[in-house]
Amino acid sequence: MTQNNHPTEKSNAMLHNKKGLIIGLANNSSIAWGIAQAAHREGAELGFTYLNDALAKRVTPLAQSLGSDLILPCDVNDDQQIDAMAAAIKERWGKLEFVVHAVAFAQRQDLQGNISATSREGFRIALETSAYSLIAVARALTPLMTEGGSMLTLTYYGSEKVVPNYNIMGIAKAALECSVRYLACELGEKNIRVNAISPGAIKTLSAKGIADFNSMLSASKERAPLHRNVTPSDVGELAAFLLSDRAASITGDIIYLDGGYNLLGF
Ligand code: IMJ
Numbered sequence: 001m002t003q004n005n006h007p008t009e010k011s012n013a014m015l016h017n018k019k020g021l022i023i024g025l026a027n028n029s030s031i032a033w034g035i036a037q038a039a040h041r042e043g044a045e046l047g048f049t050y051l052n053d054a055l056a057k058r059v060t061p062l063a064q065s066l067g068s069d070l071i072l073p074c075d076v077n078d079d080q081q082i083d084a085m086a087a088a089i090k091e092r093w094g095k096l097e098f099v100v101h102a103v104a105f106a107q108r109q110d111l112q113g114n115i116s117a118t119s120r121e122g123f124r125i126a127l128e129t130s131a132y133s134l135i136a137v138a139r140a141l142t143p144l145m146t147e148g149g150s151m152l153t154l155t156y157y158g159s160e161k162v163v164p165n166y167n168i169m170g171i172a173k174a175a176l177e178c179s180v181r182y183l184a185c186e187l188g189e190k191n192i193r194v195n196a197i198s199p200g201a202i203k204t205l206s207a208k209g210i211a212d213f214n215s216m217l218s219a220s221k222e223r224a225p226l227h228r229n230v231t232p233s234d235v236g237e238l239a240a241f242l243l244s245d246r247a248a249s250i251t252g253d254i255i256y257l258d259g260g261y262n263l264l265g266f
């Protein structure tokens with residue numbers, strides 16, 4: 001199988017002739033926005049989902065500014081909404097080449113204090129929204145990836161090492177990373193690749209209100225070998241590559257994008 005190679009195609013854009021869905025855009029500081037901008041620059045045609053009416057108001061103008069008019073509601077915890085979203089994409093586009101999953105949620109009380117205080121419900125909410133949702137989205141959308149494809153999600157180092165207050169999200173990201181590996185193994189025969197990017201700390205809506213986040217940002221900038229923090233635009237550059245055929249042999253991988261922070265043992 002030759003994958004989506006078009007040797008006679010003139011465009012050098014990495015995502016030329018590719019249609020992709022972005023799940024998890026909230027505002028213009030979202031990591032999903034950095035990815036969407038890079039993917040659009042590389043020639044992709046993009047669709048977007050939003051969780052609720054409040055987010056629709058923010059997502060719609062951002063999506064439109066990238067020439068997108070496929071903007072669909074989708075709560076990833078609701079199978080009916082996922083199926084309706086997949087049906088709408090099939091109706092409009094017929095097929096799909098990539099999906100970006102940039103979704104996570106834990107109850108605020110579970111992002112502080114003792115991990116042993118995590119309730120059964122808090123565990124369920126975090127794992128279902130942040131890890132199961134990748135599996136649910138794969139089930140609904142990979143049937144549309146009839147000529148191969150690429151799925152990409154976002155994780156964080158707190159899945160491997162204990163990061164203060166990351167708590168239940170660390171456990172959820174460990175499950176997400178393992179889901180990446182099992183999905184990659186299953187979907188390889190359809191030429192669908194599944195990977196995750198593990199960025200260093202970035203100040204987005206998901207970091208709002210997290211205790212000591214600013215001091216974590218300045219500490220990681222000081223300690224990281226590159227002495228810089230990562231931006232959504234940095235994530236976009238790696239994402240565009242992983243979503244493209246240039247990454248044709250990369251699957252099941254978790255790639256650090258953290259200025260080298262993960263190298264440090266002390
Ligand atoms: C989040 C909590 C604690 C420490 C943290 C983070 N560090 C970083 C994050 C060091 C980088 C951000 N991050 C990687 C996340 O995955 C955040 C997930 C998240 C954030 C919130 C905040 C608001 C809320 N629920 C959340 N659920 C998940 O109510």
